[in-house]
Amino acid sequence: MSTFNILIAGFGGQGVLFAGKCLAYKGLTENKQVSWLPSYGPEMRGGTANCSVILSDSPVGSPIVSNPDVLIAMNLPSLDKYEDATVSGGKIFVESTLIDRKIQRDDVDAFYIPATKMASEIGAPTLANMVMLGKVIKETGAVNFEDIEEGLKKVIPARKADMLQINLKAIEAGYNF
8 A cells, every 4th residue: 555645846837736637647547546736826827836646545534745755846945845844754856957955854865857957958848847747757656657648638638739749758758867
């Protein structure tokens, strides 16, 4: 039995909620118990945004992730706010293009991914969130990488169906980093 309490945090406009929704839908396709809870400040784009995702083999009690096993920090204010809340033995994924400091704890595993830089290199500068997601999938095993397209198809709206392949490419880049 496994449960992943995941917190994705960053600025509005970084795709924090979208990344969480991708994880949640992929979990659903794998018959996991899932919770997805978005939270954002009144400013939205440019303001703070975070998303709690719980993926479990057993029923989920509360949708709120106060102490994540997995933290994805897309900006420095998010890392500053949630680093200490991450459980001992947890994993912290840092968007190292935008965050230049290291994790100050030695009881967690830290991963530094230059996601914005990598996304720009593949021609999709707005998909740093998907690059981070790929690395999280590889390092946590929270969901299976195989058939990731199945989850993506559920969250990419029909009007943006042309974005499916570039999203897959970004996830793959992060997975292979």
